[in-house]
Amino acid sequence: MEAITLSIAVLGAVLGLINTWYNIDKSRVKLKVRPANVYPINMPNIYKEINFCIEVTNLSSFPVTVSEVGFLYSDTKARDVIINPIIIDGREWPRRLEPRSSVTCYIKLDKSIIRNKIKCAYAKTQCGVIKTGKSPSLKYIKKGGIYHDKS
Numbered sequence: 001m002e003a004i005t006l007s008i009a010v011l012g013a014v015l016g017l018i019n020t021w022y023n024i025d026k027s028r029v030k031l032k033v034r035p036a037n038v039y040p041i042n043m044p045n046i047y048k049e050i051n052f053c054i055e056v057t058n059l060s061s062f063p064v065t066v067s068e069v070g071f072l073y074s075d076t077k078a079r080d081v082i083i084n085p086i087i088i089d090g091r092e093w094p095r096r097l098e099p100r101s102s103v104t105c106y107i108k109l110d111k112s113i114i115r116n117k118i119k120c121a122y123a124k125t126q127c128g129v130i131k132t133g134k135s136p137s138l139k140y141i142k143k144g145g146i147y148h149d150k151s
Contacts, residue, residue, distance in 0.1 A: 026061050028060070029060050029064055029125055029127075029129040029131070030058070030059040030060045030131075031056055031057065031058060031059065031060070031064065031066070031123050031125070031129075031131040032055075032056070032057040032059055032102075032131075032133065033054060033055075033056055033069075033120075033121055033122060033123045033131050033132055033133030034054070034055045034056075034057075034121075034133050034135060035052070035053070035054050035055075035120075035121035035133060035134070035135045035137050035138055036052070036053050036054075036055065036135060036137050037051065037052060037137045037140060038050050038051055038052055038053050038106060039051075049108045050086060050106045050107065050108055051107075051108060051109055052106070052107050052108075052109045052137070052141075053104050053105060053106045053107065054069045054070075054082070054085075054104070054105045054107075054121045054123065054133075055102055055103070055104045055105075056069065056097070056102060056103055056104075056105070056123040057097075057100070057101070057102035058097035058098065058099055058100065058101055058102065059099075059100070060099060061099055062099060063096055063097060063098050063099065064096075064097050064125050065094055065095065065096045065097070065125060065126040065127075066094060066095050066097060066103060066123050066124070066125060066126075067094035067124055067125065067126045068081055068082075068094075068122075068123070068124035069081075069082050069085060069105045069121070069122065069123050069124075070082045070121070070122060071118050071119075071120070071121055071122070072118075072119045072120050072121075072122050072132060073117045073118060073119055074117040074118075074119045075117060076117070079122070082105060082107050085105030085106060085107055086105070086106040086107065087103060087104070087105060087106070088104070088106065093105075094126060109141065118138055118141060118142055119132075120132040120133060120134045120138065121133050121134070121135075121138065
């Protein structure tokens, strides 16, 4: 009988810890940041020079406002902020993202933006949380590959 009581108490304690962890995890900001190359096809002329994007998806269980996207660099605290990203859906920036929604910020990368030590792309929320993301596209940029670059 004592073994049953002990096992039920241990099970209750374990379930309590799992529930606590779940509630803490549920209150964290979770963003997926995905940098990618862009190849515009059948787009108006204004968008023909776009060659890169950063997609930000809100994986949190609550709305989050994304106020900044850009690039972070290795061995420094310097970052490149994309001040006015092109957002094709025409909605405003900064963007409030509901749970499971996303925004794609398009840009024209040129040699003045690119540095060899790009570490990752990032997104910053209005409350100051920064989340990062990497992809093979960043390796392509590091090697000097830029779509549409004529120089």
